[in-house]
Amino acid sequence: RSHTQVATSNCLTTHKYPVVQRAEERETKIVMRFGYTCFAAWIGLLATSCVASEQRGVQEPLPSITPEVLTDYIEYLGFSPHLNRILKGKKKSSSKHIPSSASGEQGLFPNELILILIATILQDATPEDFDLSNKDVCPVYEEDRKSGLDLIALLYTGYHDFFRVQSMITSGDGRGGSGAAETPGLCTTSFIAHSTIKQGMADLPVLQTSGQAYRGNELGLFRFNFRTFEYCLDLLPAEEQDFCGIVLGLPNDDHERIRPRMDYLWGDGREPGSSFSLDGPRWTKEDFLNSASAFLEGKTELNLPDDADFWTIRELHRQALGVDLPDEQVQNFLSLQSASLLLAISPSDLVDVVAEQFGTSVAQVNGGKRAFVELYKTILPSIFPELAGDDIELSKTAMALLDSFLFAGGASVPSTIKNGLAAFFQGLTPKGKKFSMKDPKDLGILVLETVRSYPPVLGVPYINAATGQRYAPLAGMAGYDKRVYGHDADKFRIRGDLAYYHARSLNWADAALPVDGIPGSSHVCPGRSMSYSMIVAFWEALQADRWCVNPDTPIVKETGPTFWSDFTIRNENCG
Numbered sequence: 344r345s346h347t348q349v350a351t352s353n354c355l356t357t358h359k360y361p362v363v364q365r366a367e368e369r370e371t372k373i374v375m376r377f378g379y380t381c382f383a384a385w386i387g388l389l390a391t392s393c394v395a396s397e398q399r400g401v402q403e404p405l406p407s408i409t410p411e412v413l414t415d416y417i418e419y420l421g422f423s424p425h426l427n428r429i430l431k432g433k434k435k436s437s438s439k440h441i442p443s444s445a446s447g448e449q450g451l452f453p454n455e456l457i458l459i460l461i462a463t464i465l466q467d468a469t470p471e472d473f474d475l476s477n478k479d480v481c482p483v484y485e486e487d488r489k490s491g492l493d494l495i496a497l498l499y500t501g502y503h504d505f506f507r508v509q510s511m512i513t514s515g516d517g518r519g520g521s522g523a524a525e526t527p528g529l530c531t532t533s534f535i536a537h538s539t540i541k542q543g544m545a546d547l548p549v550l551q552t553s554g555q556a557y558r559g560n561e562l563g564l565f566r567f568n569f570r571t572f573e574y575c576l577d578l579l580p581a582e583e584q585d586f587c588g589i590v591l592g593l594p595n596d597d598h599e600r601i602r603p604r605m606d607y608l609w610g611d612g613r614e615p616g617s618s619f620s621l622d623g624p625r626w627t628k629e630d631f632l633n634s635a636s637a638f639l640e641g642k643t644e645l646n647l648p649d650d651a652d653f654w655t656i657r658e659l660h661r662q663a664l665g666v667d668l669p670d671e672q673v674q675n676f677l678s679l680q681s682a683s684l685l686l687a688i689s690p691s692d693l694v695d696v697v698a699e700q701f702g703t704s705v706a707q708v709n710g711g712k713r714a715f716v717e718l719y720k721t722i723l724p725s726i727f728p729e730l731a732g733d734d735i736e737l738s739k740t741a742m743a744l745l746d747s748f749l750f751a752g753g754a755s756v757p758s759t760i761k762n763g764l765a766a767f768f769q770g771l772t773p774k775g776k777k778f779s780m781k782d783p784k785d786l787g788i789l790v791l792e793t794v795r796s797y798p799p800v801l802g803v804p805y806i807n808a809a810t811g812q813r814y815a816p817l818a819g820m821a822g823y824d825k826r827v828y829g830h831d832a833d834k835f836r837i838r839g840d841l842a843y844y845h846a847r848s849l850n851w852a853d854a855a856l857p858v859d860g861i862p863g864s865s866h867v868c869p870g871r872s873m874s875y876s877m878i879v880a881f882w883e884a885l886q887a888d889r890w891c892v893n894p895d896t897p898i899v900k901e902t903g904p905t906f907w908s909d910f911t912i913r914n915e916n917c918g
Contacts, residue, residue, distance in 0.1 A: 493527035494564065502801065502903030503823040503833060506535045527564060531813040533802070537824035537849065543816030544854035547805050548864040551595050556805045556814075560588035562750050563801035563904075564815070567687040570694045574709035578716070578738040586739055589687075590746035599863030600736070601743050604727055606862070608663045608744075609752070609870035615856045618845045619787065620872040621879065626662050628783070631880030634658055639884055644893070644913045647764060651757035651881065652677055658877065659748055664722045679711040680749050715748075716741045752870045752877075755799035758905065759878050763793035765898050765907035767887055771835045778837065780887045786879045788837055791844035795822035796835040797906040803852050803866065819903070821849040891917035 497505040509524035522536030534543040550556035560567040567589055575587035585594050593601065611623040621628035638654045639645075657673050660666050668676070682703050689697045698704050719741035724731040730740060747753070767789075772778050778785050798819030806813050825832045827847055838844075851874075855866035868874070890912040892898060899908040 497527065497564070502798075503820060506533060506817065506820055507823075509533075510535050528813075530811060531804075531815060533815040533817050533820075535817050535820040537821045537827045537847070540816040540818065540821045540849055541854045543814055544803060544818075544849065544852055544866070545856065546814075547803065547816075547855050547866050548858050548861075550807075551598070551805065551866075552858050552861055552864045554595070554808065556807055557595070558592040558805045559813075560592050561804055562589060562591065562684075562687075563819075564804070565688045568689065568694065570705050571683050571686050571708050571712070573705070574713040574716070575742060577713070578742070579735060583735060583739075586742075589750060590743040591750070593743070597739060599861060601740055602863040602865060602869070604740055605743065605747065605869040606865075608726075609747075609873050611872035613872075615865060615867065616853075619791075619841065619875045621783070621787075621876045623873060623876075626873055626876070628876045628880050630662075631658065631877050632884055634661070635881045635884035643915050644911060645885075645890070646911050647909060648757040648761040649909070651760040652680075654881065655756045655760075655877070656680075656748065656753055659753055662873075663744065664719065664726075666718075666722060675711070676715065676748070679708065679715070680753060682708050683712070683749055684754075712745060715745055719744050747870070751868070752874050756874050756877050758799045759790065759793055759797070759874075760881055761909070762797040762907050763789050763878070763882065764885075764887060764912070765910065766793060766796070766835050768892050768910075768912070769898055773837055780882060780885075783879055783883055784841070786882045787841055787875065788839075788844065789882070790875055790878045791841070791848065792835065792837050794850045795828070795844070797903070798822060798850050799904070800850060800852070800868075801904055803855065816849075816852075818850050818852055821847075887912075889917075890914045 506524050506526075509526045510522070522534060522539035524533045524535055525531065526533060534540045547556065551558070560569060560572075569588060572587050572589075576584055579586060586597055590601075608625065609623075611617070611620040613620060635654060635658075638657075642650075653673055656676050657668055660668050682698070682701065685701065686694050686698055686703075686705065686708055694705055698708070716738065720737050723737060723740055723744075727740065730737040766772060767780065772780075772789065778789075780786065780789075801819045802815040802817045804813055804815035822828060823832050828838060851868040851871040852866050853871070857863070857865035857867075891914075893911040893913050896909070896911040898910045900906070901908055
């Protein structure tokens with residue numbers, strides 16, 4: 344969508360990816376001019392970056408860029424076990440440049456993405472591929488380089504540490520007093536203080552409704568390409584294809600129409616800005632509790648987050664559409680979810696290579712999305728009669744629903760289930776009678792502290808239509824503000840009652856309340872209370888104090904956005 348904006352400033356021309364238009368029989372595709380060789384050079388820049396060197400404790404930049412040197416760098420960073428685990432079974436041929444090391448350690452999904460891309464490069468790379476001097480062969484653009492390096496530095500250093508340092512640099516006062524950071528990428532201002540985040544969120548509905556801002560094809564801090572949204576082009580006529588992209592970045596007129604339908608499906612029926620609720624008009628905590636209890640019955644082992652992923656996706660479909668997906672279809676959806684995110688955040692011209700590494704293709708992902716959209720289209724008219732006979736609006740609503748399953752609650756609910764349990768099993772929750780994993784009230788507080796400490800939503804970015812400047816209220820940074828949560832805000836600790844957390848909550852974009860008289864202008868998470876209720880219910884059904892961590896899968900603290908490694912718990916042999 345952003346490529347349709349008129350370039351009126353330096354930001355509008357320099358901070359966007361240069362694009363080429365490829366006219367085809369029925370459509371025009373917009374793709375980033377950022378190819379395979381170029382990406383190799385981009386990774387090379389990371390390896391020689393003084394910033395990256397300082398962050399990892401390297402005294403001097405690496406002397407030269409060759410595949411061998413780059414793999415040594417990976418070895419130094421300690422990621423070789425992850426790289427080998429990722430490559431195992433996912434690569435047709437091996438490369439002498441891939442360091443050999445024992446596999447089996449837990450890894451982070453975003454780091455897995457970076458490593459698989461590095462591995463792809465190393466497979467066929469030559470030293471010449473890392474030469475940035477030939478711009479005709481490798482057009483590396485400053486925004487590609489800057490945003491890429493920023494993102495990788497963020498993943499390696501940690502979410503709040505990265506932005507805290509960047510804020511100090513931006514403010515120049517050594518304390519980050521400006522509450523903002525000029526990163527990631529060019530022409531981007533990230534709000535990192537609770538007050539500036541709150542104001543930035545509150546501004547979004549007003550600015551978008553008035554046409555002064557728009558949202559891009561972005562999920563948090565990840566900028567999506569359009570390759571895995573190509574299926575949308577077959578469902579909508581050319582004049583409606585600005586819709587195509589993630590639901591979070593819908594054009595304003597589409598957002599104002601479709602958002603009330605999402606509120607109807609997921610909402611708690613209360614006034615905007617109300618406190619969290621365990622029950623809504625179409626769902627109740629008791630429903631979720633019964634569902635989770637049935638799911639957990641007879642299980643002696645639980646893989647996290649995988650089993651939480653499975654339950655969440657099945658439950659979201661049941662609650663929204665009244666359909667019980669068979670196990671095989673749930674697994675198909677989960678595979679589609681992983682592939683969709685992986686490919687969406689890859690550079691456009693590298694998507695096919697990455698897809699091949701994971702045994703899929705862009706066509707398969709688009710076909711999988713199309714199949715679920717067609718399923719939803721058969722059900723939605725029974726919920727929203729006004730959609731019957733209007734295939735364009737029906738398709739748009741079905742695609743919006745799919746994205747909510749893929750990228751919103753379908754991702755954040757299971758990650759929070761896992762991270763809260765990690766905190767419990769690591770002994771971070773209160774001991775004794777002060778806290779119970781069976782008490783819904785205590786569990787509700789645990790949800791809010793988990794989301795504060797390990798935020799599943801990193802940012803809510805939008806772009807000024809006149810200047811091209813991107814503004815990113817970083818929802819996930821709000822919980823680390825020491826002026827709001829105390830001197831130990833970067834540590835997990837139950838800090839107050841439900842009212843305490845509600846008064847400070849921004850992790851569901853709580854401050855992005857609708858403009859008066861325009862309910863569809865809201866950017867608060869429509870499933871705010873429902874996600875809270877689902878997590879409470881799952882934990883209540885689990886009764887975690889009856890379980891223990893499998894020693895073969897120790898819980899390891901990681902950087903954001905996943906925060907804790909995957910792990911397995913069991914309810915046998917816990918003595």
